[in-house]
Amino acid sequence: MSFILDLWTVIAVAGGAVFFLAGTTGLLRFPDALTRLHALTKADNLGLGLVVLGLLPQVDSVSTGLKLLCIWGLVLLSGATASQLIARALLRRDARP
Amino acid sequence: MNAATLFGLCAAALIGIGLYGLIVNPHPLRKILAFNVIGSGVFMLFGAIARRGAAAGMGGDPVPQALLITGIVVAFSATALAVALLLRLFDETGSVTLASDAPDKVQPGIDDA
Amino acid sequence: MIDALNIGLAGLILGLAFWSIIAREAFAAVAGFMAYGLLLTLVWVQLHGIDVALTEAAIGGGLTGALLIGAVSRLRSTEAAARAEQPGAPARWLAAGVSAAVAAALALCVLVLPDPAPTLAPAVATHIAVTEVGNPITAVLMAFRAMDTLLEAIVLLFALIGVWSLAPDRFWGGRPGLRQHADPNGILAYVARILPPIGVIAGIYIFWVGADHPGGKFQGATLMAAMWLLVMMAGLADAPPISRTWLRLLLVAGPLVFIAIGVVGVVTADAFLAYPEGIAKPLILVIEFALMPTLTLILGLMLVGAPKRGPLP
Secondary structure (H helix, E strand, O other): OHHHHHHHHHHHHHHHHHHHHHHHHHHHHOOOHHHHHHHHHHHHHHHHHHHHHHHHHHOOOHHHHHHHHHHHHHHHHHHHHHHHHHHHHHHHHHHOO | OOHHHHHHHHHHHHHHHHHHHHHHOOOHHHHHHHHHHHHHHHHHHHHHHHHHOOOOOOOOOHHHHHHHHHHHHHHHHHHHHHHHHHHHHHHHHOOOOOOOOOOOOOOOOOOOO | OHHHHHHHHHHHHHHHHHHHHHOOOHHHHHHHHHHHHHHHHHHHHHOOOHHHHHHHHHHHHHHHHHHHHHHHHHOHHHHHHHHOOOOOHHHHHHHHHHHHHHHHHHHHHHHOOOOOOOOOHHHHHHHHHHHOOOOHHHHHHHHHOHHHHHHHHHHHHHHHHHHHOOOOHHHOOOOEOOOOOOOOOOHHHHHHHHHHHHHHHHHHHHHHHOOOOOOOHHHHHHHHHHHHHHHHHOOOOOOOOOOOHHHHHHHHHHHHHHHHHHHHHHHHHOOOOOOOOOOHHHHHHHHHHHHHHHHHHHHHHHHHOOEOOOOOO
């Protein structure tokens, strides 16, 4: 049983790392700021989510697991807010003559 | 080489990098940034020494770590004061040069404080 | 495996520090510095200083980063003039030589540190039972070196007064910062309504649990100050005028209670800030409760800056 849990942890965390790599590559290679924002949100949502889901079998109490999920939720909230604000500022800057 | 020595050497390098930035960058905000880098290097050095004092079931000597918490908070307050000084200088003269032949006021009598 | 992680961390940190020194634009340098502060948190975890890691993440990464970004955006027009003043190549080489010499001297000191290392951990472990506090760092901060914590609170207050004193005469007594306006249906206002309850609970929890586990009042107060700043940035609340009595009373309440308890110690236990037998934990709690609002207000107000609007007539 613990072998299956460890296997799940390795696969999920590795998957999360892949999404982080994809997000960073997008940040470095995409041509403009809006597309880079799009790449970063993939790292935030999917990458961190997979890492958290992978770590969940390894925690030793329910409250620690809930705290991990809370952390993911808070990062989603702040990431979404920051992306919206940056995108709106970019649109406003490009709309000015 | 254990973690404490590695981070102690890293801290020495950080202090050197920060010192170079402090001397070379002419913009005062970059100097404040370099000063913060020096400060965090000093803190890391202290932390490496605290880690070497691990004993009695604790992971690190608690006295230097408590002093570090105090140090980080006081360093932030010093940075806040420095930034406030810089912004006031900018409001008064319109530029942030530290050269000694810069004009003192944008318009005389605009606000005497 | 752990060694590879440490070497990778050290390399990243040195690279980010170098970047924040030589980046061309100040905004890029500040962004690099914020990332550097967050990586420093991981270094603290590796050095087994969890309380210091919390403080570094909150104050070093979060508050200092916010302060510097605000300053960078206001000073954008001065960067071109500053770039014209850069020193020539001989001065740079001399500076590089001096910095390398200082770094080499410090590295030498690190390599010849005495082995076994002198440490105060056994002394703390012997006496910590008297303070009835489980976290050795809280015991050091509030009982063994309480004088340092008192002086730190007073220094923070002086720094705030210093920041306020940089206001022009006509603004003295007014509100710090400019009035912020955000779209009341927009996402910033939404987040500023959703996040502060969670943040305040987390801050109080970190403050309370600091007695026995990593945490403490500095980290908790920083979280609550950050939530207050978020509410102010979204325009949902305005900064209080600095002449308000309640503000000034709350600011001095922390250090005054601390000093009063210290004087009580002179009377009952023969030394300033000595705690009488048996009531060490309640006294520590009283000091921390008094210091929490003080620290929250000071940290928040230092970020907002000097008054920029005149007092109402």
